[in-house]
Amino acid sequence: MNNFSLKIKNKLKLISDFLKINPHRHWIFLLYVFFVLNIILIIFSLYLLYEIKNEQIFQIKIDKQIKQTLLKDDLLKKVTDLYDAKAKIEQEIKNKPFLYSDPSF
Numbered sequence: 001m002n003n004f005s006l007k008i009k010n011k012l013k014l015i016s017d018f019l020k021i022n023p024h025r026h027w028i029f030l031l032y033v034f035f036v037l038n039i040i041l042i043i044f045s046l047y048l049l050y051e052i053k054n055e056q057i058f059q060i061k062i063d064k065q066i067k068q069t070l071l072k073d074d075l076l077k078k079v080t081d082l083y084d085a086k087a088k089i090e091q092e093i094k095n096k097p098f099l100y101s102d103p104s105f
Contacts, residue, residue: 018025051057
């Protein structure tokens, strides 16, 4: 039991020693932390690259179902009939000369 309490006291002493200001040790600690984080990020990015290459992740699934149309057929027919009527009137104007009545009579 005494051995266990000594280990705990030593751990607490190491933590308290680390919390004391020592710029050199803190910079080394930060350097190690960022180095480990960079290694983890590189490994993760390589894993993602491997998954994307094998089409296991971020793939597009195409549904082969018939998609419903967003247009209403009756309104579409009404608009096309309107444009057909306008085209017909335009052709009549181009082909037949328009007879003007003389306003002076």
